Amino acid sequence: MEKQGKWQYNLLRKKVHRPLSRKTALPLPAERNVASADPLPPRAAWSHDGTDATLEISGDWRRDGPEVEITGDAPAQAPARYQVDSLGSYDSTLPAFLLARFRAVTPSPADSDDAPSFTGLPDNLRGLLELALAVPEESDTRNTPQVSSDLRKLGKISLQLWASVSGLANFTGQSVLSLGRFITGKARFRSSEFWLTLQQCGIDALPIVSLISFLIGLILAFVGNVQLANFGASLFVADLVGIAMVREMGVVMTAIIMSGRTGAAFAAHLGSMKANEEIDALRTFGFDPFDFLVLPRLLALVLMMPVLTIYANIVGILGGMLVGFFVGIEPELYWTETLAAVDLTNASLGVIKSVFFGAAIAISGCMQGMKAGNSSAAVGEATTRAVVASITAVIVLDSGFAAIFTLLDI
Amino acid sequence: MKTAPSAPASTAKIAVRDLSMAYGNFVVMHDLNFEVRDKDIFVIMGGSGCGKSTLLRHLIGLLEPKKGSILYDGEDFTATDPAGRGDFIRRFGVMYQSGALWSSLTLGENIAMPIEESGDIPANTVRDLVSYKLALVGLAGYEDYYPSQISGGMKKRAGIARAMALDPDILFLDEPGAGLDPLSSRRLDDLILRLRDSQGCTIVVVTHELASIFSIANNSVFLDTATRTQGALGNPSELRDHSDNPAVRLFLNRGDTPPSPS
Structure with missing residues (x-):
């Protein structure tokens, strides 16, 4: 599982880097701000229409650009549609941002039967996000902070000490x-x-x-x-x-x-x-x-x-x-x-x-x-x-x- | 074991019975049962990290099984005390994944050391044996090179030469083709086949390279990561089309939708 995760990460990076180097190849809406001399700050705005939420993304999303400005309240579920009319150029920061938002509200997409919807996103972004979500996140691979008490620490130290002393005795005995x-x-x-x-x-x-x-x-x-x-x-x-x-x-x-x-x-x-x-x-x-x-x-x-x-x-x-x-x-x-x-x-x-x-x-x-x-x-x-x-x-x-x-x- | 131990065991070179392997409490594979016939090229295959190399390390006695037994020519290897396994180990030749040549010795010394230590052998004989073994794997004249001075493919071939040093009965090869270009990998396959035919030894190969599997193996076991036990047993070319385990067909068809078994 871990190997698969790494493989996907590499693929993601590769795919995003390629369009970035050739900005004109980006299949973005027609009125986009093509690589202007002054990159616009990245913005994300939530708007609500009844129960459905729309996420509007605009500006230039760059690793070395300014931090993203988020306006509006984030909803409790994934956005129903995306609005990308004034989106400029972008690199991996945009799909990473979208993935993090998506993960925050739907921790394990495998549990829900519906395929995640990315209506309104450009094809390549949608493809990348679907790729990233194709294999659910392994829940037990992350480091979880251990419950730690002084007694537990003492026990751990004693066990380590005992192991090293018996290891030394064993090795010395073998040497003899x-x-x-x-x-x-x-x-x-x-x-x-x-x-x-x-x-x-x-x-x-x-x-x-x-x-x-x-x-x-x-x-x-x-x-x-x-x-x-x-x-x-x-x-x-x-x-x-x-x-x-x-x-x-x-x-x-x-x-x-x-x-x-x-x-x-x-x-x-x-x-x-x-x-x-x-x-x-x-x-x-x-x-x-x-x-x-x-x-x-x-x-x-x-x-x-x-x-x-x-x-x-x-x-x-x-x-x-x-x-x-x-x-x-x-x-x-x-x-x-x-x-x-x-x-x-x-x-x-x-x-x-x-x-x-x-x-x-x-x-x-x-x-x-x-x-x-x-x-x-x-x-x-x-x-x-x-x-x-x-x-x-x-x-x-x-x-x-x-x-x-x-x-x-x- | 349901049958009498002596009668069926004697036909197989290697017999693995109810073998379970574990690191601590983590069970890598359980209930493995297969036999390797004399002069077989037997492939242990499976996905990355499924325990192929772990199984090999059990077969050669570097790891102890959690349960079950391994028999060589009907004699129980796992029941023998590790100190008394010399008679078994003398019949093995092992090539490790990276070659594992002793880096402080030249290729010649690497091959000479096991020969010299096996008895009182005249220096001339040792020298001739070393150059013969190197010539067998296509490395004639490389006696004085150190392992760090040769390429990965040459290291693997030198590893095979060292494994063959004492004319083993059973040759174990851990991922011989991994990390080699297609031509070197092909040459290694040819070498393995010719060694089996002329030297007459049984060869156990750990690999996941399909091209190699189909060209050298006449018997194989598939280790299934999902179920943590063996998924199939048999000739890989037949398993590719006729195995009733979809995971095996998927693996042997490189992920293409496998045709249903006929």
Whole structure:
């Protein structure tokens, strides 16, 4: 039904546009005002003769013209006849106006047995209106405002929340199963896909990770130095930058970069594969899309995140060292101080976290991609959701780790 | 099912019994009953949006029926656990509406992947198989093209080549002629007929293109949007003139007033 409606709309537009471009071809009454330089304002006037109503239409009806002036009282039924003697040129606005008037008084023409009468209208207008009324308006296709109460909203939100939590748990569980199949050698995927993903989320990410972590090290050192210099303890900038980088900043910044970079790429790639039925095609060849698409991405990111984190830590410390050099700390001294402050426990905390962050980013990205809808807009939405979900997951996990490490006193 | 399940089922390649399909509570089609014989070209036809592709997705196991069953060579496909359907799925070849070629792989790799994954096959054999399959659909030499570099008609043909990669028993084609010019569409029809004759597989085609339907099908089912069930079953050329369902005659006569059945 909906398709039919659209088809008619196109036909209507086409038919009206054609006579508009060739004004002389309009089969209008003889004394009409042919395309005068000054278009007359469109007018509609109701007149009543007993129970019958007449609608007189005059002036030029144009999309870009002035608004229509309506005089007289609109009757409760459709006009019995139309009067078009002083009608000028017109485009779709006139049939649209007439159709709206007609619909307002006869909501569903299908109910009445009489064919709608358009006495007095030019042939082409009558044809267009009959075409528009040929199929009755589908009553349940329009958006109806829903009755909304706070309780209903709360219920809706709870259900959505539950659905997304159980969806996440389900997907994580499937990832673990898939990992199990990989370990036992049963999972099948293309090794070239794995190596390509490894490159994309490893080496290709180095420039941005270098820049961000160098600047973060720089900023930490600047801010720290302003405070520590007050106590004459500038040297402790090395401790501050070292511990902050290896425990928190290195891994968190890398995770956020990878969320925006790789998580989004996973979601967009898998989402457009879904929209293009490519995932169905995998399934009908007996490939498990989970093993084939999610597993190599998960493995690649989980492998690369610790490497990137260690790299980010070192670059950040170098950034701090540069600031230290400008405020008068010799690089050798800075390095010795950093080594003294950062022990292996501290250094390993960030790396341990990075494994979990990598898994969280890969799972969020792949999950949003795999459950994306089948349109281009849906792929965009999936990408947005993937970035939001993975950054949220990283920060929430990090808070959890902070609590655990505090409890364990490390 | 009123008859004993084994005896009549064995004659049909595909048997659909009392199948109802639904998205949630919305029933798309109910009580479908038809059989596809071996080496048939069987057409699933009907108006736009009536559930033709949905039926195809049920046949290949991408969607689960609400009710009813689908049997292949008398074995119940729908009763099999989705994880254990490998034996069925290995006999299918599917061409999707848009081709659904894996866009990150070349045409050659698209066809090679299922072959490579099907066992330990020497690289030379794989390469020869790939170029043979591409040559069958008239795309010889296109191994190194990516799907984004070829036209819609070529994508469909490459999709057929990939569907044929593992010499399937049953080939499913989703709207092979849609969006193609009349000549390409005609060539595709010829290809389908020749594949059936030389390869000897059963072919199930979803389409609403009348020219295609009459030139390739020897059996068909019509899905009726109004009643949400099958409107007719049989050879489309006979249905056009002799079906007792006016909707079927209207469809097959392209909306012209259908002659009353004789």
